[in-house]
Amino acid sequence: MSNGSGNERMDFLKRVAGENVIGVPSRFKKYGYRKPSRRHKSGRQVIADESKRISLLLQEEGNGEKRVPKVTYFNVNAPPSTRPTKKYCDITGLVGRYRSPVNNLRYHNAEIYQLVVKPMAPGVDQEYLKLRGDHFVLK
Incomplete structure (x- = not known):
């Protein structure tokens, strides 16, 4: 390849x-726009x-004598979670997305419902609910 x-x-490239x-700025982008970073x-x-x-919860109760320890990584004393x-x-x-309308048992998918929950004998469902703490006793 020669110098010429x-x-x-x-x-040519220049x-x-x-x-x-393009001499006109694009109308779709702002000059100097940066995507905001997540905090x-x-x-x-x-x-x-x-x-x-916690302090707001105590103020709502109005009980000034009750003290709740400061929340740190080393103690477990904290109010109940706000998440469901x-x-x-x-x-x-497994994750129970569905609930049986007959006996209120939670089940994972339709196969479990057809094979186990639907043909379940009376009384057995109460034993499952008792394990969960959701059973009822007739008086």
């Missing part, structure tokens, strides 16, 4: 690059938020 063809190639420049809370912030929530409780299948222990 290298210069021709560079001239000319093409000059033609590709995660540190452990200290989570503990501080829980402490505030998880529901598991009474037969398999």
Whole structure:
């Protein structure tokens, strides 16, 4: 390759690059736009938020003598969770998405319902509910 063809190639590339420049800013993007970053809370912030929530609970009770220890990583004394409780299948222990309308047993899928829950003898369902603590006693 000779020195002359290298210069021709560079001239060509400069000319093409000059033609590709758009003089008008795009109306779809703002100049200097950056995607906002997600903000995660540190452990200290989570503990501080829980402490505030506990103090608000105590203020609502109006009992000034009752003291709740400060929430840290080393103690387990904390109010109940605000998240909903998880529901598991009474037969398999997997996630129980469905509930039987007849006996209120939770089950994982239709196969478990057809093979176990539907043909279940009376009284057996109460034993499963007793394990969960959801049984009822007739007086």
